[in-house]
Amino acid sequence: MPTPHSISRPAIASRPGRLRAAALASAVAVAVVALTGCAGLEYREDICSSGEYPVIAVGDTGSACVSDGEEPPAGYTRYPEGKVPQQVDDKWDVYWRTHTLDKDGNIIDAPDAG
Missing domain, CATH: 1.20.5 (Single alpha-helices involved in coiled-coils or other helix-helix interfaces)
Known part of the structure; x- marks a missing residue:
């Protein structure tokens, strides 16, 4: 035992x-x-899907995605060259949250940023 x-x-x-x-x-x-x-x-989400490019609302911080080969809709314009956001929270995505473009294409502070 x-x-x-x-x-x-x-x-x-x-x-x-x-x-x-x-x-x-x-x-x-x-x-x-x-x-x-x-x-x-780390996972980074793209701003737009493949076959699209991002555009910004004139005078506002809104944005949209447009199919390649199409022009931006009324009230939107292309981002300035070299300042196009590619992924969520990248340098330019963050920048354009407080900036926008006026009707002449000049970069200005966003109306609600201040």
């Missing part, structure tokens, strides 16, 4: 090994995140 010590001993003996394995797995996970910076997990 086993004694109480012989029954509890295997359970106690296996815990340090399990703890070491868990600690090692955690350390590896932390190292992977630290080394990659989660760069592989």
Whole structure:
């Protein structure tokens, strides 16, 4: 008949090994995140779908997407060259939240930005 010590001993003996394995797995996970910076997990949403380009509302911060080969609808215009937002929250998407174009194509502060 086993004694109480012989029954509890295997359970106690296996815990340090399990703890070491868990600690090692955690350390590896932390190292992977630290080394990659989660760069592989970042998702950036495009402003427009493939086959479209973004346009901005004249005198406002509104925007739309227009099919390639089509002109912007009334009240909208193309963004200035080199200042076209490509992805949500990129440099130009953020910029155009507080700026717009007037009817002459000049960049101005958005009416509600101030």
